[in-house]
Amino acid sequence: MKEKSKFLKPEYLENRELSWLQFNKRILAEAKDKSILLFERMKFLSISASNLDEFFMIRIASLMDMVHAGYNKKDIAGMTAQQQLDVIIPETKEFMTDQYTTYNRALLPRLEKCGLHIIRHHEDLTEQQAEYVDEYFKRNVYPVLTPMAVDQSRPFPLIQNKTLNIGALIKDKKNKDVVDIATVQVPSVLSRIVEIPSDNEGVKTIILLEEVIERNLDKLFLNYTILSAHPYRIMRNADLTIDEDDAADLLKEIEKQIKKRQWGEVIRLEVADTMDKRLLKKLMEQLNVGETNLYKIKGPLDLTFLMKAYGLDGFEEYKLPKFVPQPVPGIERERGIFEQIQEGDILLHHPYYEFTPVIDFISQAANDPNVLAIKQTLYRVSGNSPIVASLARAAENGKQVTVLVELKARFDEENNIVWARKLEKAGCHVIYGLVGLKTHSKIALVVRREEDGIRRYVHLGTGNYNDVTAKLYTDMGLLTCNDAIGEDATAVFNMLSGYSEPPAWNKLMVAPIWLKDRFLKLIDREAENTRKGKPAKIIAKMNSLCDPMIIEALYKASAAGVQIDLIIRGICCLKVGIPGISENIHVRSIVGNFLEHSRIFYFYNDGFEDVYMGSADWMPRNLDKRVEITFPVEDDKLKQEVIRILQLQLDDTLKAHILQPNGREYEKQDLRGLDKIAAQDEFCKQAMKKKSKINEDVIKTVFEPAFHKIN
């Protein structure tokens, strides 16, 4: 082993979970932000809740596993798993308190004012409303409920992960001394939000399903008296670890794991803070939960219902108008996409511009008699994906279709297995990923027979082939028929199909083997240039940064004097402003209506600017354990366009949270003396404008690196 670098001292690095919690705080901050439309705030609160659920299921669960396994290795910030839990759990509880304060104090009164009345307790219903609710219960809810009483002869049932349940203390009407507990799941097939008649005009009134059930609980346990009833919710350890060496058939193994997942250990029990103590005690016993993992909630459990509330009809003035992705400038839908790619590379910037060219790319390939083969990776696809349909059609049209379906995409396994089967049936050659490596790269290859020979068309992207998320996530894509990239794309699929790896790549940087080295070299090159007195600059945008080797290289580059701007949405284990280490690094995180998702890397390279985009974050899992592709943008016009996109995000003053020196807190900028710029809004505006003057030259807004000032 190498000597520990002076750049990688634990105090120079942030724990990734704590950094992640900061990220979720930034989301919650949006929910608190009064300058944001009310319903949008509600959405942010909902997102912070679903994020937290996932954080529990994966990260906290995994830390707990480590503790159980007696794994004592420290993370990069020098903390053992137990030490991390000791900090994270109280911080999480604090965070949840903050969420509910936001809900109760900031959102509820304002929702009330704008005409959305949420009935918090069924006791508050008017007589007329109560009648409606009871009728609703009888007709819609009662038939799907499965009440379960627990006594000596009936054990406590299996409570499913993430489901909402009602626990009750019940007393036998005949045998007055015995108090038992009962539980019933709030059915997830029914809408959590029940709209009921309002007593005031112009007001929409809703009640949550659990309140409806609670009110009618006596109808479920006819021979019992209900002493008290309260909702609760559990979270189980769901980190899916598959031993691929043992699993002969990966698919079967994953199907098995999905079933197993329900049986995991309970790592979080959420209950209403008003819950009867006796009931709480019994639940904790039955679910084997201690005080640490108990979360008492002041309000409705599982705030993700707010996303549904967002979707309620009306209230348009409290929601942002839906942005419609604009047609990509220069692309004519009437003309074949291949012909247009031949004329030059096409840059895609979602969701400001349409995802349609990508859908057309596959769909036209499926119908084009000259297309011989289509190959694509699918990681997370939408329900009813037009791309999946096109691929199936292509196979039916006799084309050679190879699809790599990644079954290991978190929580999407069930969904993916369905697509995989469907594609197989249509005659596609479906590959289920490489053993030990998750295929995260987003690449599609079309082999087309043309007049003068075989030509390969490639789409490379930073986001999944998902037409739905393409309207919500900011992603970049490139359509090209560059020969060198085409050869590389073929080699990528050969590698994924189990053939030998190519000895070298022309243009693409491919993880797990080659990518990290290349990034390190590119960073070092900037450091080297700055040592030679040349200007040097790095701009990198990604979702997470926690690879120690990359951080080390960035610290070294910063120490050498390279100006480094990082735009990192989520986790960032790097600290800024450490004297002599990271004073030249600036980190910002943009939280906006669209989920920032693209990964873009810029290196000044002594004036020969290099721009790369891709699927990989600077995380060990991306660089070492996944198949990732990062690709260069070489066309000068497109390169300048990408640089302009980066620059606008660096200019963002409204939605950017700036990482503070030597800490993990982020703060928004003081707006005094600054133009108010929200990059996402600007991109929307520009896209709308482009529609009218499509062939406007983008080169006009040339990016001028800031280092000119230093020299």
Added chain:
Amino acid sequence: MVYKTFAAIDVGSSGVSMKIFEITTRKGYRQIDYVSNIIELGSDTYANGYISQESVERLCDILLGFMKKMREYDTVDYCAYATSAIREAKNNMMVLDLIKMRTGLTVQILSNSEHRFLMYKGLAVKADYFDKIVEKNTAIVDLGAGSIQISLMNNGKLTATQNIPIGALRVRERLKTLRFGNAQLVHVMEELIANEIDTFQHYYLREKEIKNIIAIGDEIQNLIRIVPELSIKDNINEEQLNAIFDKLISTSVMDLAMEYKIPYERATLLLPAVIIYDIFLRRAKADLIWTPSIDLCDGIIVEELERSKKLTFERNFEDDIRSSVFQIAKRYRCNNLHNHNVTKIACQIFDKTKRIHGLKEKQRLQLEIAATLHDCGKFINMNNATFNSYSIIMSTEIVGLSHKEREEIANIVRYNAQQLPDYDELSGSIGDCDYMTIAKLAAILKVANAMDRSHKQKASEYSMAVKEKQLIITVDTLDDLALERGLFKDKAEFFQRVYGIEPVLKQKRSM
């Protein structure tokens, strides 16, 4: 469509690979896809003599994958060659049939000399520095799984080639049973290999200085891959080779495989490979080892382009065969002038009677070789020279020829002097050889040989014409042709039996 695609498949001893090429009349050819899989057929054959059922199954699976790949480019034309592992396997015919039945692919077995010659063709076409390097004395060291082929080039011409049964996989298998430490291993291998190389040197190199070595074969690229720090481009010098050597000695195979992403099986072949190269470099006192990235597929496409006449190459590969045959003749001190004259006459007859014999270019080359080597047995003993010639040819590798082609040549030479037995009598002892090829070419050689019976090259010009049922050969000479005439009658009879026309010798005295 002005292009076509072609798949070249190499069923090798340590792996199977396929390259798909696109051929256009305008732009030449380019490789559009390359896939390979590791399957060590050689370790089956070299250890047990047979290819196992499991290996055949796996091989078929891989080939089916290749065929899927071919469909991605709508590729119909292909050429699939198997080399030493299948060639030397006792069940090779069954293996080929199993492949045919399961996949529909026809795989042909290449003789060692054909295999090496294809590698050579790939090299000559693909390595752009080739022509320049081979102006000086150069040894092409083609290290395969089962054996090593050393070919010498001088003044741009191929002069000698020799196969030595020391291949990376074979050496590894041989050493597996003996447990050595790395240091010992090197010593043992050096002894094992050096002897063979010294022998080669004694017969072929003598005082000649080898300037360059061109290393081709499966392992050379992986050797370069384990030393990225040396940033090797086109060639390796002795110092760099030592660095590779040191790294191999000091690193475990597992680590090498992991670190440099070389399949484990391949990594185990690196040490034997580098030892072989190292010994050769030191013994031959060469300066540089050139390391072009060449495999059999590159040779297959060159052959295909030659065959289909889609492209012409600067280098005439038949000339390479001729020059190496000429070197063989020289070694056995054949009469150069006589040979040359006989060859010239034989070819002239061949060309004039094309329509009658219906033979192809390759057979013309066989005729040339037979003419060049027909006397070589005299080196051993002037008595029974014919049979000695036959034996020499049977046990000499001739580059670019299949075993069958060479055996035909040996028979042509043999029945040039002896009477050709009946088909029934001969068929049992000539294997796959085509009786009629032997008969037709022997008939021509007999006549041509008779024309220069005195070995005096009495005429400088011969004119020939087919008129009705006669082949009229007019010799322009003032010399007496009595000796030739005497023999001619005999030979003409046989010729007439084969072709149905009678050669007639006429003399013209025009001087």
